Amino acid sequence: MMNILKIIGKFFQKRSLAFITIFAYGIIYLPIAVIAFLSFNESSKSYIFTAFSLKWYGEIFLDERLFEAIVNTIMVALISTLVATLVGTFTAIGINSLRKRNRAKMMILNNIPVINPDIVTGVSLMLVFGLLPISFGMSTMLLAHIFFSIPFVVLSVLPKLKELDLNLFDAALDLGCTKFQGIIKVIIPSIKTSILAGALIAFTMSIDDFVISYFTTGNGFQNVSIWIYSRIGRRSFNPAVYSYNTLVVFITIIILIVINKLGYNKKTKGMIR
């Protein structure tokens, strides 16, 4: 009898854990489902679903300001990811070869933008950029995105570098490589999965950023987040942005599934954290 009770108890435990997990995924996904639902709504009113329609998907290309904001978002994300990944990787190699105490100090500096609230980072950058002889707009937003992306690349690359035997690098130098060749031919190939993971995080942070962009943009330069924020509750809020968002999520899911499949075939680890 006791045994049966125990078995039921265990079963229930697992069941309730599974229930909580489904609930958690539910509240995380509900807003995305709502956005997707509204993107197929014929009506532009968000409180009533009139009929199924794909018209807002076409609207993405017809609303000039929105389309421009989407292009800006992608452009800023691509450029900042590229620069941050390059700089972050070389910086991490530098930090890795520092002595322990200096390395810890550099890591504290590196982690400040990670840990600092976005709003404080945004305000800080706004103040500094105000002192520089550049006008607010794409260049300042781009600098801001590069700034907050580099620390994530460093954090992603550094653990892998620590595992790397740097004698290999010294051996390459002894065999006649220049330092630069040594980095490119020995170090980079062995840390490339973490570089990729870092780039992925940087891209994600950039494409979704609102707060820091909000404080560092100017002269009408808008990314999607700022486009949304300046139009919430107004007539110029075009539901086409729901379609854009739904497409982004859909593409992300596809990419994730593909990476997962590839990961299984090649048995590579560390692609997805």
Add this chain to the structure above:
Amino acid sequence: MSKLKKLSIPYLVWMSLLVILPTILIVLLSVTDLDIFTLGSFQFTLDSFAYLVHPEVKIAIVNSIRLSGVATLISFLIGYPVAYYLANMKSKNKTLIVSFIIIPVWSNMLLRIIAWEKLFYPNSILNMFGISLDLIGTDLAILIGMTSMYLPFMVLPIYSVLEKMDRSLIEASKDLGAGTIQTFFKVIFPLSLSGVVSGTIMTLLPSMTAFALPERLSGGKTLLIGNIIEDYFMKTGNINAGSLISILLMIVIIMMFIGLLRFDKEGETLI
């Protein structure tokens, strides 16, 4: 090995310019009457401190601590079991299921906030299912919103600690006569504490400093500290008082960070 040291120097310069310089500037602004637009002469003054006892600032500080604290607690209570379940799951698609928890992060956060906002008005698409909510302006609306936004950041660090945990320790505990619950509280939970601390910080910080979320989900009624900072910097031009609040916020965050360092020497559970 030391040949590569120089590669970290440009970064040191860059970070000094964009982290240390603005921090000095903010400190300066908060204890002087320096005008950031003209950068003329300035005098030491503690005028900005008077803003700290303004009713709206006091309320915002209390709201920030209260709402982010409760949201973090809810996220922990939901997030720990989820992380535990995911870590012990035996499925071929485990990585995929776990990574699905971060997909929503790719979706624009403002839109996700708007989606909740739409559901919380009495007139919403929920009417189709015979449901009508009237939550805008309530704490519950903000708490649901915060939990939904930041729960993934609680789950992931705890998951990664539980996943890496040495299973033989759990078996040893059971062999030595501990029950499931005893094993959990004496072995598993203490060992997962670094993940809990990271998760707590990663949930607490963004919810404490959010400004778009409370603004939308309270209909502009509930102010958080982020709303005050945004208001002072972008709307009323009260840069000096805004700086003071920012620097205080930063100090609180750094203290939490030092707390984290005690659990995690090089800050690598952050991602």
